[in-house]
Amino acid sequence: MAAKPRPGPTQREFSRDTANRAARVAEWQLRRRRSWLLESFVSTPPRILAFAGSARKDSLNRKLLAGGEVTLIDLNDYPLPLYHGDLEDAQGLPANAAKLVALITEHPALLVASPEYNSLITPLLKNTIDWCTRAEPNPFEGKVAAVVSASPGQFGGVRSAQVARQLLLHLGCHVVPAQCTLPRADEAFDDAGRLKDARAQKAAQRVAAELVRTTARLLP
Ligand SMILES: Cc1cc2nc3c(=O)[nH]c(=O)nc-3n(C[C@H](O)[C@H](O)[C@H](O)COP(=O)(O)O)c2cc1C
Secondary structure, eight states: OOOOOOOOOOHHHHHHHHHHHHHHHHHHHHHHHHHHHHHHHHHSOOOEEEEESOOOTTOHHHHHHTTSSSEEOOGGGSOOOOOOHHHHHHHOSOHHHHHHHHHHHHOSEEEEEOOOBTTBOOHHHHHHHHHHTTSSSOTTTTOEEEEEEEOSSTTTTHHHHHHHHHHHHHTTOEEOSOOEEETTGGGSBOTTSOBSOHHHHHHHHHHHHHHHHHHHHHOO
16 A cells, blocks of 8 residues: 655744754754854953062062063053052042053953962052052953962961952952962072972962863853
8 A cells, every 4th residue: 555645844834944944053053153163262362460578689579470472561560659548639640550450451350379478468469459459440350360379488478369359359359269379489480480399389270270260161
């Protein structure tokens, strides 16, 4: 007996099939776009602005920042007066503060090395940040940030790092959970300025990697 001819799809089935196919194509296109984005993040790591809250020639904290793919600036190149409201009223934002604000604005991520003075951040770091927050809008809002610290002491400047993290959070940064504190930092670097200890190297790399990953995820 001849096979009974299959009836063609009803109008409703036809529209459902077409809708499913369209959804599958859309999903495939989305996946392609996502993987392209991922690849572009990997090949173009987000730009990181790195600075230490020390102007010292042999700053251990600046050494801790060297080596990564970052825009490393030296706060010696951006000297600022101690913040004073009357000075601001008379002269506005100093030119160096404006330059720093521009740098912060054009980088999505910040890596801050925070030395410890009497359990707190240094006056240099606080003063620099204070001046920058006088710009409109606040350049720290929405940045992804990480904090590291180095000290010749046994705690590696951890108290300063905590304060710096709090300050950056308060200013609207997304501060990554990873942090690296380097105790006995005066003995930690070789003559080429590299960390001697593999564990310390890994800890610093973990912070940088988390900063890059989080920035890539949060970027629009
Ligand atoms: C005024 C002053 C206070 C300090 N207080 C601390 C402290 O509380 N904890 C600590 O670990 N180191 C303290 N130190 C030592 C600094 O960690 C050390 O000088 C360090 O090298 C500073 O960072 P830098 O090398 O990046 O300049 C202090 C240093 C100074 C000058």
